[in-house]
Amino acid sequence: MDVCPSATMALLKDNFTGGLQLGNRPDVLTCTSWKAPIIWHGTFNPDVAQQKARQQNLTIGLTVFAIGRYLGKYLERFLESAERHFMVGQRVVYYVFTEQPDAVPHVALGPHRQLRVEFVAREQRWQDVSMARMHTLHQALGRRLGRETQFVLCMDVDQHFIGPFGPEVLAESVAQLHAWHYHWPRWLLPFERDARSAAALAPHEGDFYYHAAVFGGSVAALRRLTAHCALGLRQDRARGLEALWHDESHLNKFFWLHKPAKVLSPEFCWSPDIGRRAEIRHPRLLWAPKEYAEVRD
Numbered sequence: 001m002d003v004c005p006s007a008t009m010a011l012l013k014d015n016f017t018g019g020l021q022l023g024n025r026p027d028v029l030t031c032t033s034w035k036a037p038i039i040w041h042g043t044f045n046p047d048v049a050q051q052k053a054r055q056q057n058l059t060i061g062l063t064v065f066a067i068g069r070y071l072g073k074y075l076e077r078f079l080e081s082a083e084r085h086f087m088v089g090q091r092v093v094y095y096v097f098t099e100q101p102d103a104v105p106h107v108a109l110g111p112h113r114q115l116r117v118e119f120v121a122r123e124q125r126w127q128d129v130s131m132a133r134m135h136t137l138h139q140a141l142g143r144r145l146g147r148e149t150q151f152v153l154c155m156d157v158d159q160h161f162i163g164p165f166g167p168e169v170l171a172e173s174v175a176q177l178h179a180w181h182y183h184w185p186r187w188l189l190p191f192e193r194d195a196r197s198a199a200a201l202a203p204h205e206g207d208f209y210y211h212a213a214v215f216g217g218s219v220a221a222l223r224r225l226t227a228h229c230a231l232g233l234r235q236d237r238a239r240g241l242e243a244l245w246h247d248e249s250h251l252n253k254f255f256w257l258h259k260p261a262k263v264l265s266p267e268f269c270w271s272p273d274i275g276r277r278a279e280i281r282h283p284r285l286l287w288a289p290k291e292y293a294e295v296r297d
Ligand code: UDP
Pocket: 064, 065, 066, 067, 068, 069, 070, 071, 125, 126, 127, 129, 130, 155, 156, 157, 158, 213, 295, 296
């Protein structure tokens, strides 16, 4: 059961401080209206999360799609940086989904870390590649990925790690605040507004705008999430519709209906193009520059 950081902090102070002083973050929102923690640098103790994960003997999955020119341009840096920062000290299985298995770079993996390559057919349009991920992930979670992991993070490939991304992010379901939109008023957020779409949110709906470049959770929760999004995408297609931000629109609808158990601050997936912000103290993942002309047809 996840509790808000304020409550977690109290627990940490009572039970675990061990000399570690955690500053709290009065400058930012650290708890949602449904009492899920929004984790920012300084609101959690990474050592406690690390220890808890080890005790549970977790295997953590990290899925990434690298199709077409995205593979050559981004995959190696994504994986190499993940080796330095993603769940260091835990058991990890990378799942790389690609139509070019032979082109997957050989990255030296640390102990208890494995990489599996899963073949997927290539969709023609980049939007279709992006959207097809939900169905592919749903199937994979029903197979080996679902059997050999307990928690899974699903990520875009056009980013790389620059700071620790550890078990503090784990929860039954995990959503990422979108770096460009976390401080925008609700009415401006780019939710799908066409009421005919399965992803539609009415003007008074929506908690936060979440970024599809990072989401995660338990295998069971992700099975539900990916089933919901894949179904919505299929329904829209049958009606000749495509939501504004494709799979991300459906992900946002899912998290409106089924609130995430943990929310990651934009520090966990930051865009350097935004420039400096006082509340962004310790970025973990950085977006690659958007060079769409190089990777999209
Ligand atoms: N992707 C891919 N090949 C494509 C299009 C997309 O591998 O032709 C994957 C890749 O993991 C990428 C993700 O789908 O990071 C989402 O697409 P993109 O990053 O271009 O979307 P954006 O972040 O700009 O919304």
